[in-house]
Amino acid sequence: AFQADVVPQAPEDPLFGLMAAYRRDTDPNKVDLGIGAYRDDNAKPWVLPVVKSADEILRNDPNLNHEYLPIAGLAEFTTSSQKLILGADSPAIKEKRITSLQTISGTGAVHLGALFLSKFYRPNAQRTVYFSDPTWPNHFQIFSNVHLQYLTYPYFSKKTRGLDFEGMINTIQNAAEGSIILLHACAHNPTGVDPTQEQWKEICKVMQAKNHFPFFDCAYQGFASGDLAKDAWAVRYFVEQGFELCIAQSYAKNFGLYGERAGCFHFVTSPASDAEATVGRLASQLAILQRSEISNPPAYGARIASLVLNDKGLFAEWEANLKTMSGRIIDMRKALRSKLEEMGTPGTWNHITDQIGMFSFTGLTEKQVLKLREDSHVYMTKNGRISMAGLNTHNIDYFATAVDKAVR
């Protein structure tokens, strides 16, 4: 018999626990800075106007049905996803060196990649995947579920609240040859700290010398700087340097399609390979993994994204929507920094505007975070991370004052 009593209680997911505590709080001034989802200036979820337009078109399409998608997903979606992340004139696209599958958003793409690597990456050798310290906590679970062992590379410097570049590069340099290095393509979660282009070039050089395998997790393209090409720069650079690599791409944040689970997994083979044959073999194995896990991916979100990605007018509207979201977040960064500096809040606050994307690693200690929750009903993760999208013109003064109080 199944012995249910041997199943131990799992710890609560810290983020979802935080959300529940926020919902229970009845204080009218409460502020939610936990969840990584965009909110408008009234702290409400924002349906992108371009998504509304696409939705309208889809709903009025007399040919729309609810049939299964192919195993690898909607072809218009996966090919336009390649162009979006790699650039339409990417050598890898021209040389047909990519195989892509539509996935259950970014999480599903990371999982499919991890599963594929666990099965086929240097099967007879020691394999280790390296994550940044810190990283999106789900990376640990996803890779350990497929029995890949992991280590971390230093990433965040507590002293500068910026990148610990030296620590990062040294660890990558000293990692066993052929390690898998997981890299956040842009808008690093949870720190908001990204390498500069010069630093990416150095990372690339060391990884090439050590024959490491890059795994790019790209959950925030266009959401970070507001510029799609700029946010994809690192991935495109690695591809130009001839790397064989994989990419997990999410449309949750940049389309606001959180619940629709639209994402894509890409495997880019090296220029040296016999591209067609290699891609064919990889695709055949990925299709089997996909089939056994989800059979075929969900259609609706991919249809919305695909419609926008393949229509010039809608695409331009999407870019404008991205600017609205990233611009509001950048404004909040500026406002928060200047309010803290105006009040003379102890510490330095330049990191708030130096960091980019959805999150900021404030440098607040766990004790200060708990004090903020108890005294001011402000909810953020214990590591001091705040979701910038939770701040708006109505609560920014309240939040800055609360931080000031907690720090003194």
Ligand code: PLP
């Ligand atoms: N990777 C990173 C670094 C993330 O921050 C997220 C979302 O928070 C994801 C992947 C995956 O998100 P989703 O599965 O909603 O696309």
